Amino acid sequence: MKSFSTKLVWFDGKFVKSEEAKVPVMTHAIHYGTSVFEGLRGYWNSKNLNIFRLDDHIKRFRNSGKIYSINLRFTNKEISNAIIQLCKRNSVRRSCYIRPFYFVGEYGINLNVTEKAPTHTAIVMFEFGDLFNKNGIKAGISSWRRIHEISTPPLAKMGGNYLNSILATQEAKRNGYDESILLDHLGNVSEAPGENIFILRNGEIITPPSSSSALEGITRESVIEIVRNQGYKIIEREILRTELYLADEIFLTGTAAEITPVTFVDGKKIGNGIPGKLTKQIRSTYSDIVMGKNKKYAHWLTAVY
Ligand SMILES: Cc1ncc(COP(=O)(O)O)c(C=O)c1O
Structure with a gap:
C-alpha cells in the first residue's frame, strides 16, 4: 500500500496547498525554538476515522504556550474543527498522524517574547504506522x-x-x-x-x-x-x-x-x-x-x- 501525504494543510485559518504554506527566514522560531506542538493520531477502522483524545491534546497545546507567553490565536473549538475539517478536506481514510503547531513569527532578535509577539498556527497530517517494533x-x-x-x-x-x-x-x-x-x-x-x-x-x-x-x-x-x-x-x-x-x-x-x-x-x-x-x-x-x-x-x- 502506498503511503499518503496530504495535499492540503491548514495555515492561520485557511486550507492551503502544502507547498504554499511558507514562512520568512526571520521567523523567530527558526532562530530560537519558540514553537509549540502536539502529536495526535487518527485511527481508521474501515468505518470511520477516529481521533484519539482530541480535546486533551488541544488543552495541552494551549498550556504549553502559556508557560512561555506564546499566544495561540485560535480557540480550542477552532483548532479541533480545523483538525476535523483538514481530515475531511484531504479525504483521509487511513490511519494518520496529525501535527498541530504554533510558533513566534517575525519578531527580530527580541528575546522578550510576550503575548503580543506575532504567532502563526498550522496543522499538517500524514500516514503513520508503527514507530517501533511492537514485539519489543x-x-x-x-x-x-x-x-x-x-x-x-x-x-x-x-x-x-x-x-x-x-x-x-x-x-x-x-x-x-x-x-x-x-x-x-x-x-x-x-x-x-x-x-x-x-x-x-x-x-x-x-x-x-x-x-x-x-x-x-x-x-x-x-x-x-x-x-x-x-x-x-x-x-x-x-x-x-x-x-x-x-x-x-x-x-x-x-x-x-x-x-x-x-x-x-x-x-x-x-x-x-x-x-x-x-x-x-x-x-x-x-x-x-x-x-x-x-x-x-x-x-x-x-x-x-
Ligand atoms: C518527551 C515526551 N514524553 C512523552 C510523550 C508521550 O506523550 P503522549 O502520550 O501525550 O503522546 C511524548 C510525546 O508526545 C514526548 O514527546
Missing part, C-alpha cells in the same frame, strides 16, 4: 540528562525541548539501541525522548512522576486509567536506574509509540527478554480502544465522518 525494543540509558524545571520546563511541549531528545536518540542509535531512556538531573529514571515509561516490579506498576522531568503524556494518563479500572494499583514514584535492570516488564507509552515493550536495557534482559503478560494485555486493550472496539472508552474518540 532494546533501550540504552543515555549519558545525557533529561531537561529539568530548573532550566527548561519539560511540561511544555516546545520545539526547543526536543534538542535534548535528539542528542539522546543520536547516542542510542550510535550505540546500536532502538531507543534511549533518559535519567533526570538527580539520576532517577525520567522518560524516553518521546515516550513515557512504566515498569512492573514485584507486582507493582510504577511510572515516574512529572517531578522526574516526565511529560504529562496523554497515553500515560490513559494507561493509568485503564489499569486502575482493571483493578491494578499504579504507583507514581521515583524509579532508580537499577530498578530498570531488575524489572519484570518495561513498556513505553506515547501517541507515536503507543504501547511498546522494552525487552532489553543496557544489554540486560528484562524479564524473559520478550514482551510480558501485563504489557501485552495493556497493548491489546489500548489497541481495542483506539480502534473503537471498547465502548467504555468511546468518549476518548472523536469521529471525523
